[in-house]
Amino acid sequence: MISDKDADLLLLGGTVVTQDSERRVVADGGIAVRDGAIVAIGTAEAIAGAWTGERLDTSGCVVIPGLINAHQHFTADPIVRCLIPDGIPSQEAIFDWAGPLHAAVRPEDDELSALLTAVECLRYGTTTVIEAGTVAHPERVAAGMARAGLRGGVGCWGWDQPGLPYAAPADEVLACQRAVLDAFPAGGLVEGWVTLVGHALASDVLLAGAADLARSHGRRLTFHMSPTEADVVAYQARSGLRPIQHLDRLGVLGAHLLLAHAVWMDAAEAELLLETRTAVAYCPWAYLRLGTGVTRAGRHAALIARGGRVALGCDSVNAGDLPDIHRAASLAVGLARDMTMDHATITAATGLDLMTIRGAEAIGMAERIGSIELGKRADLVVHDARGPSGRPMGRHDLTLVWGTDGRSVRDVLVDGRLVVRGGRSTLVDEAALASEAAEAQHRLLRDAGLPRV
């Protein structure tokens, strides 16, 4: 017979950073996990005294909620990571590299590249990722995520601008989107999202239809907008309006929408995002890597300071490269502080919020994840504070944002399952994965007719 105090796993010892509404921190803390949920939080002594279950010693560690990555490309790029040169214009990178790569990708490549990225994200403490753009095989991407034990959202890219590869009429694109929502129901470990490529590649009919689809199904919509000034120019030519104003006129903005980037905005556009509670996935390393002008045009600091719905992302492994949300947080906070020279409003604590509860709120999952609270899913990250960055240990918020990165992640739980232990995946043979990736890289470059420079 199971008593009320039987748990599946007890985490005992160390500092528990809950990120709950009071931002409670429990010194020498403990957490009980049962059926994938957090069922008790307290001191290690109290939890150990009241609960039975397998024990995970977390003394000398900092336990935090699983981190949120709101924009990460899982397909094609991971197999050719750090190979697209950074000395060429973005149009050349898209047409000479990304285009041929996506044309040569096979279904098994999509699963492999999703698995590679999922394992890497988990090892750096990210437990939830919103996939940013699968061209053809969302079911294989979802399979790769599930094999690694990662939570997240998948979609199937669609666009209806004629003359482009994979373009289809708006009703066909929307039918594909609906199929993804049906295949990956809300509440599952991997959920379906309505996912357009965005930019200027969707007609008004497709944009409005995608927003209606998300709203009517209680689901989320994501697409790219204004990482560079090109989208601003395109929308002004199209309607005389700036992109966010155009989306507002179509009725596309709202809490169901997560815009990737939103770098080139004017003040009125930023106001519209705040008023409509539209969320933004902010990927600062990608902007620096690609030289998009974020330090000139970005308004993310104001969105963050004014309570806007902002999550962090790492974009792609050829645009920002390392999918480590700790690095994104330190850069996001650092840029905001430098651009505003306001040292009081945006601090390391803000960065920790963006990585956890604010990130979860921006992707619409804060009822389930983003903080360590009773009843929430047990997505937990154990940072080993006995390594170099913890000698001696400082304040947890300063350490987690400024003083360490994913290197100090020791163990990771997703939905109560230990998916990383001792810094290695428990579900995936990482040596076999590495050799499979090397073979796939060789084959993909050859089939795409690209050099390994």
Ligand SMILES: [Zn+2]
């Ligand atoms: Zn992207």
